[in-house]
Amino acid sequence: MKPIWGTPPRPSRANHLGTIRDNIRWSVRALSAGKNTGSLLSGAEEPVVRFESVGMRYGLGPEVLSDVSFEIAPHSFQFLTGPSGAGKTTLLRLILLSVKPTRGLVSVFGEEVSGISNEALTGLRRRMGVVFQDFRLLDHLTTYENVALPLRVQERAEASYRAEVVELLRWVGLGERMHVLPPLLSGGEKQRAAIARALIARPELLLADEPTGNVDPSLARRLLRLFMELNRLGTSVLIATHDYGLMDLVDARRMVLGEGRLRIEN
Numbered sequence: 075m076k077p078i079w080g081t082p083p084r085p086s087r088a089n090h091l092g093t094i095r096d097n098i099r100w101s102v103r104a105l106s107a108g109k110n111t112g113s114l115l116s117g118a119e120e121p122v123v124r125f126e127s128v129g130m131r132y133g134l135g136p137e138v139l140s141d142v143s144f145e146i147a148p149h150s151f152q153f154l155t156g157p158s159g160a161g162k163t164t165l166l167r168l169i170l171l172s173v174k175p176t177r178g179l180v181s182v183f184g185e186e187v188s189g190i191s192n193e194a195l196t197g198l199r200r201r202m203g204v205v206f207q208d209f210r211l212l213d214h215l216t217t218y219e220n221v222a223l224p225l226r227v228q229e230r231a232e233a234s235y236r237a238e239v240v241e242l243l244r245w246v247g248l249g250e251r252m253h254v255l256p257p258l259l260s261g262g263e264k265q266r267a268a269i270a271r272a273l274i275a276r277p278e279l280l281l282a283d284e285p286t287g288n289v290d291p292s293l294a295r296r297l298l299r300l301f302m303e304l305n306r307l308g309t310s311v312l313i314a315t316h317d318y319g320l321m322d323l324v325d326a327r328r329m330v331l332g333e334g335r336l337r338i339e340n
């Protein structure tokens with residue numbers, strides 16, 4: 075497979091991470107050729123995610139999400155934002171099928187997920203790449219092995235992906251850290267390893283929870299460009315973030331959570 079991330083930067087140190095032009099506003103609408111409308115799906119294209127009047131509470135607590143309805147279109151790019159505690163992670167967990175809605179319907183890749191078998195659930199999850207807020211790297215595997223894991227799970231031969239994993243690691247500035255175990259990585263390095271792992275298998279849907287929370291602004295822009303490249307190649311991308319500076323760089327749909335409700339800003 076041809077690498078998606080283009081020419082890697084010269085050295086792999088974070089402060090030499092290639093050049094991204096400032097003062098530009100990338101347009102994912104142009105990149106995804108009009109397929110970024112979210113709820114305005116064209117023709118027979120099925121949404122990647124559909125929520126219908128979804129409510130969610132933890133145990134007997136208050137409703138974290140109330141009557142949330144939206145669609146994520148194939149090939150689309152959007153941000154999910156809102157104040158701390160607004161329910162962004164909860165919404166991502168619902169898409170990832172790691173929690174169930176208290177009411178309403180959740181469909182992922184065209185399948186309504188209530189009562190779904192564990193086997194089918196695993197199959198749906200494999201079509202997603204996820205960047206967790208707490209990274210969830212496996213401490214006994216090296217950075218390289220962590221990033222290669224989704225390809226190993228697909229039972230691909232290492233020779234077929236080794237160069238691609240190494241190139242992506244270089245692109246995110248971890249070329250010199252690939253043989254290191256996660257406990258020895260900094261927070262920003264762990265975050266980049268988690269991002270590389272989520273991208274490597276080119277998932278149909280990428281969910282990222284504050285994926286630039288631990289890196290400096292120039293690296294954040296570089297990572298954003300990586301997400302946009304993935305989107306250009308067909309992946310639907312949903313990025314949860316508080317970072318308005320980052321969101322302002324991209325002309326993309328914003329899903330805004332507040333007081334349990336979702337507002338869509340196109």
Ligand SMILES: Nc1ncnc2c1ncn2[C@@H]1O[C@H](COP(=O)(O)OP(=O)(O)OP(=O)(O)O)[C@@H](O)[C@H]1O
Pocket residue numbers: 132135138156157158159160161162163164165
């Ligand atoms: N496992 C849980 N059990 C009980 N309550 C929870 C649980 N997880 C989250 N909550 C509550 O649900 C609400 C939404 O949390 P969530 O983590 O989804 O918000 P968020 O928008 O992602 O916040 P942040 O931006 O701070 O990460 C919060 O009030 C939180 O305390």
